Amino acid sequence: MTNPHPVHVIVIGAGILGTSTAAHLARAGARVTLVTSGKPADGASGRSIAWLNSSGARSTEYRYLRLIGLDRYRTWRERHPESDAYLRFDGALKWGGENESFRDTFAYERAGGYDAVWLDREQVAELTPDVNADAVAEEGAIYNRGEGWVNLPDLIAALLAEAVADGARVIENAGDVRVDVRDGAAVGVILGDGTPLAADRVVLATGGHVPGQLAALGVPVPDATPSAFVVITEPVEPRVRTVLNTPNVAVRPMPDGRLVLDADWAEKSIVVEDDGSITVPDASVEGLLAEASRVLAGHPTLTAERVAAGLKPIPGDGEPVVGVVPGIGGLSVLFTHSGATLGLILGELIAEEIVTGAPSPVLDAFRLDRFEADRELGEVGIGAWAPVTQ
Numbered sequence: 001m002t003n004p005h006p007v008h009v010i011v012i013g014a015g016i017l018g019t020s021t022a023a024h025l026a027r028a029g030a031r032v033t034l035v036t037s038g039k040p041a042d043g044a045s046g047r048s049i050a051w052l053n054s055s056g057a058r059s060t061e062y063r064y065l066r067l068i069g070l071d072r073y074r075t076w077r078e079r080h081p082e083s084d085a086y087l088r089f090d091g092a093l094k095w096g097g098e099n100e101s102f103r104d105t106f107a108y109e110r111a112g113g114y115d116a117v118w119l120d121r122e123q124v125a126e127l128t129p130d131v132n133a134d135a136v137a138e139e140g141a142i143y144n145r146g147e148g149w150v151n152l153p154d155l156i157a158a159l160l161a162e163a164v165a166d167g168a169r170v171i172e173n174a175g176d177v178r179v180d181v182r183d184g185a186a187v188g189v190i191l192g193d194g195t196p197l198a199a200d201r202v203v204l205a206t207g208g209h210v211p212g213q214l215a216a217l218g219v220p221v222p223d224a225t226p227s228a229f230v231v232i233t234e235p236v237e238p239r240v241r242t243v244l245n246t247p248n249v250a251v252r253p254m255p256d257g258r259l260v261l262d263a264d265w266a267e268k269s270i271v272v273e274d275d276g277s278i279t280v281p282d283a284s285v286e287g288l289l290a291e292a293s294r295v296l297a298g299h300p301t302l303t304a305e306r307v308a309a310g311l312k313p314i315p316g317d318g319e320p321v322v323g324v325v326p327g328i329g330g331l332s333v334l335f336t337h338s339g340a341t342l343g344l345i346l347g348e349l350i351a352e353e354i355v356t357g358a359p360s361p362v363l364d365a366f367r368l369d370r371f372e373a374d375r376e377l378g379e380v381g382i383g384a385w386a387p388v389t390q
């Protein structure tokens, strides 16, 4: 039997986190309105490397969250065989730069039971023939066979279709949407043109804009969001399958044979003007193309089809910020890096919290109130924590 008075939830932001939340809420029987300033996937989700992983030294809780994030992608693949085109688990390879060994990383991953094998150059050539084995570090590389990639705009489109089929309303081109807070509670949102929309609950999922919006509501959140860019190449033959994280370039395939490239050094070369506009130096684009060609078998000639730049959402301590916003009734937030890996699981868990009213223990480590002590000390703000790179 359908609930005659379902809770009405407005989700702000149609990136992967907002769209996943909207789809899971609608599936659970909530009345859902998803509002977004422009088109879906026009933020970080539309220009992400979107490597699906639980790699690297992070807190136990964050590693676990990313592992169950990967699990939900495998469930998605089972439910959506057509996702084979935009969601792949073809493995990922990473190696260190000069004077940088990845042996400790490998030991760390193995100690945690993570699917990692060490490959020498010969094995790289055998197992990942799309990679130029000569470009690999002399000591070898870590191969994570269980990792993969997702093309988020395709996943967002599929989630939107599900949400709409389950009764959700989607409002695009809504401008700069604000949370409508009265007497300490979120009562809805105000669209860019001033139109108010009432709701029982509001979810803020506006990516790199979350800290500014929460600050405007009197809730400062540590923020380490940088400007970032990716280069998208023209299609390359033969197709690349492996996700690569190398000292000077990260490479991930797209469904149609194009590649997405980025790197920390290139990100740092960005010039951000006072008005927020971003200039990406041509030399950085050329450098990424050259590096990608160098690490791929056959040194393909790579051409940039386009460069996509904007904010890369990263909370100040590098860990996700998820759940109810203290002091503002009815408002929940989602703000995280690794949002590609976490997109399905966070949408599912936050929707469950809202519909059932029961907080998810998995999210305990990621709540906003972990910053309370620092807030009392007056240490919360941009730059209060060391930025964490991808």
Ligand SMILES: Cc1cc2nc3c(=O)[nH]c(=O)nc-3n(C[C@H](O)[C@H](O)[C@H](O)COP(=O)(O)OP(=O)(O)OC[C@H]3O[C@@H](n4cnc5c(N)ncnc54)[C@H](O)[C@@H]3O)c2cc1C
Binding pocket: 012, 013, 014, 015, 016, 017, 018, 035, 036, 037, 038, 039, 040, 041, 042, 043, 044, 045, 046, 047, 048, 049, 050, 051, 052, 053, 174, 175, 176, 177, 178, 205, 206, 207, 208, 209, 228, 229, 230, 262, 311, 312, 313, 334, 335, 336, 337, 338, 339, 340, 341, 342, 390
């Ligand atoms: C270069 C790069 C590489 C990355 N690599 C990886 C990776 O390898 N693996 C991984 O897991 N993650 C990676 N990430 C992170 C991941 O892509 C992000 O965490 C994720 O896409 C964030 O999704 P989101 O929904 O929070 O934000 P977004 O995708 O930014 O979506 C927010 C949406 O809200 C809208 N919006 C903003 N303000 C308003 C407003 N006031 N009113 C209405 N709408 C608004 C925007 O238009 C946008 O559509 C990477 C990100 C970048 C940029």
